[in-house]
Amino acid sequence: MDYQINLNNVDYLYAPNTPFVHLALHGINLKVKKGEFLTIIGSTGSGKSTLIKLLNGLQTATRGIVEINGIELNSKTKKKNLQEIRSQVGMIFQSPEKQLFADTVLDDVSFGPLNFGYSKKESETLAKKTLLSVGIKSELFNRSPFELSGGQMRRVAIAGVLAMQPQVLVLDEPTVGLDANGKKNILELIKKLNVKNKTTIIMVTHDMNVVSEYSNRVVYLNKGQVQADIIPKQFFADYQDTVILPDAVKMYKLLKQHGIVLDELPMTKNELIKLIMQKSKMVR
Amino acid sequence: MNHVVFGSYLPGNSFIHRLNPALKILAVLLLITWTLFANNWLNYGLLAIFILLQLILSATSVKTVFRAIRPFLWLIMFTVLIQILFGNQGTIYWQWGPIKITSVGLEMAVLIFIRFTLIIIEATILTLTTSPNAIATGVEYLISPLKYLGVPVATISIMISIALRFIPTLVDELHTIMNAQKSRGVSFGSGGIIKRVKSICSLIIPILVSSFRHADNLADALSASGYEANATRSSYQQFHWTIFDTLCLVVVLILGILVILMRKI
Numbered sequence: 001m002d003y004q005i006n007l008n009n010v011d012y013l014y015a016p017n018t019p020f021v022h023l024a025l026h027g028i029n030l031k032v033k034k035g036e037f038l039t040i041i042g043s044t045g046s047g048k049s050t051l052i053k054l055l056n057g058l059q060t061a062t063r064g065i066v067e068i069n070g071i072e073l074n075s076k077t078k079k080k081n082l083q084e085i086r087s088q089v090g091m092i093f094q095s096p097e098k099q100l101f102a103d104t105v106l107d108d109v110s111f112g113p114l115n116f117g118y119s120k121k122e123s124e125t126l127a128k129k130t131l132l133s134v135g136i137k138s139e140l141f142n143r144s145p146f147e148l149s150g151g152q153m154r155r156v157a158i159a160g161v162l163a164m165q166p167q168v169l170v171l172d173e174p175t176v177g178l179d180a181n182g183k184k185n186i187l188e189l190i191k192k193l194n195v196k197n198k199t200t201i202i203m204v205t206h207d208m209n210v211v212s213e214y215s216n217r218v219v220y221l222n223k224g225q226v227q228a229d230i231i232p233k234q235f236f237a238d239y240q241d242t243v244i245l246p247d248a249v250k251m252y253k254l255l256k257q258h259g260i261v262l263d264e265l266p267m268t269k270n271e272l273i274k275l276i277m278q279k280s281k282m283v284r
Numbered sequence: 285m286n287h288v289v290f291g292s293y294l295p296g297n298s299f300i301h302r303l304n305p306a307l308k309i310l311a312v313l314l315l316i317t318w319t320l321f322a323n324n325w326l327n328y329g330l331l332a333i334f335i336l337l338q339l340i341l342s343a344t345s346v347k348t349v350f351r352a353i354r355p356f357l358w359l360i361m362f363t364v365l366i367q368i369l370f371g372n373q374g375t376i377y378w379q380w381g382p383i384k385i386t387s388v389g390l391e392m393a394v395l396i397f398i399r400f401t402l403i404i405i406e407a408t409i410l411t412l413t414t415s416p417n418a419i420a421t422g423v424e425y426l427i428s429p430l431k432y433l434g435v436p437v438a439t440i441s442i443m444i445s446i447a448l449r450f451i452p453t454l455v456d457e458l459h460t461i462m463n464a465q466k467s468r469g470v471s472f473g474s475g476g477i478i479k480r481v482k483s484i485c486s487l488i489i490p491i492l493v494s495s496f497r498h499a500d501n502l503a504d505a506l507s508a509s510g511y512e513a514n515a516t517r518s519s520y521q522q523f524h525w526t527i528f529d530t531l532c533l534v535v536v537l538i539l540g541i542l543v544i545l546m547r548k549i
């Protein structure tokens with residue numbers, strides 16, 4: 001036990017019994033503990049989005065078992081349990097700013113907590129606290145969300161999910177289309193949730209630097225199957241020649257070409273610098 | 285994805301797939317008219333046989349046809365029931381106040397059922413075998429005489445293809461937004477009236493915003509590539525009128541004459 005998320009031999013079929021039938025996931029086994037920071041990678045169409053939609057019952061597995069916090073999710077799951085799971089598993093989709101709809105920023109962020117049964121007052125308190133934590137100042141609370149900049153809209157949308165205080169946060173490419181600064185802000189925010197609140201993070205990404213610098217586990221999907229499920233350091237060692245590498249690993253390889261072999265595969269810039277320093281001390 | 289069949293296109297290379305889209309649209313409109321003219325077993329039978337022939341010529345399976353009819357089943361059943369209960373001619377089999385079941389009522393109900401089914405199958409064969417683009421081209425061809433009355437036919441055709449082009453995009457976005465709102469605790473179709481209105485707003489407003497954004501982007505892209513509303517333009521996909529198209533039109537017209545001749549007066 002102790003697993004927050006437990007997928008056992010899961011298959012997912014799109015459009016079963018039609019000429020368009022498509023096996024999007026096949027034989028997926030995935031167990032996730034509280035507090036992990038997991039990234040999911042794989043090429044377009046490999047089933048990443050399908051996989052995460054199983055985690056809060058937006059879609060139910062065609063075969064196999066999906067269990068969240070001990071509750072099994074299938075087509076027979078009771079509505080009450082489903083709502084319970086949706087309040088525990090926050091889901092942030094690609095371009096979440098598309099889901100904004102309310103008159104004011106504050107209303108939009110309070111929407112989730114209200115739906116999950118918090119009172120109006122509690123919801124607003126949660127919303128205000130969350131908005132401040134994602135860096136939206138109180139002057140903006142009563143503005144229309146459609147008047148904000150792209151980066152601000154995305155932060156409001158993310159706050160709309162965080163305000164529900166989920167134990168698990170699932171994100172589908174949360175930084176696509178943001179500038180370098182906006183991207184860093186959001187990643188740091190997610191990291192903070194993971195470290196301080198022990199929120200479990202499951203993030204779909206195409207950015208290998210995110211995989212190496214932030215996550216402590218990587219799941220590599222290929223044609224709907226789990227091809228690898230290991231720590232990033234091992235992953236980039238094993239798959240050096242098949243995936244695009246993070247900057248630190250690229251540097252490692254370049255140094256190696258020039259005859260400088262570092263003791264370990266670095267995952268972050270800091271690790272890289274430390275390893276280079278060690279090496280240079282040894283040379284001297 | 286259970287509404288996948290009605291109105292969707294299944295690429296193929298059957299005899300009917302290869303016909304001119306203008307002919308197919310015209311033929312379907314004519315056949316639906318003939319179906320409305322039919323009023324006895326004989327001419328319905330004739331039309332049914334003709335539809336069977338089309339199913340064979342378009343390589344459409346009976347399963348596909350059944351799935352196309354399914355969404356309309358309740359509507360058909362309702363109409364049939366009304367016919368059965370309120371028809372009041374012929375031998376009376378059963379009566380309760382003003383409600384009675386009569387022989388003519390029953391017969392009418394069966395005929396209405398057949399009429400509905402034939403029309404739906406007819407429309408389904410068109411959309412199954414003709415891509416949205418081809419339908420737009422076909423419509424443009426059919427309404428092209430209107431340009432002599434000053435109707436901007438080419439512009440209308442572009443509008444139709446753009447609208448058709450964006451349906452799947454918007455449906456996709458609707459799904460995504462629906463999923464996002466469900467994840468924020470909305471359960472569509474439950475709760476009190478205020479809650480329901482709010483749920484629907486959380487879908488409609490984002491979709492409207494998104495449509496406007498698409499329209500803006502498309503307008504920019506069109507002007508950037510030098511689009512001019514009134515220019516004459518050629519099209520990449522050419523449809524030729526062949527001897528088979530003429531043949532089909534003749535057959536459909538003869539069928540119409542037969543249906544009218546067989547009418548019970």
Ligand SMILES: Nc1ncnc2c1ncn2[C@@H]1O[C@H](COP(=O)(O)OP(=O)(O)O)[C@@H](O)[C@H]1O
Pocket residue numbers: 014015022024042043044045046047048049050051285
């Ligand atoms: N609604 C759908 N109907 C049918 N097939 C789908 C649908 N959504 C996704 N697919 C198919 O399932 C596969 C996996 O899709 P997805 O999970 O979106 O992949 P990813 O997020 O990794 O790009 C793809 O081949 C895609 O075409």
Ligand SMILES: [Mg+2]
Pocket residue numbers: 048049
């Ligand atoms: Mg995806």
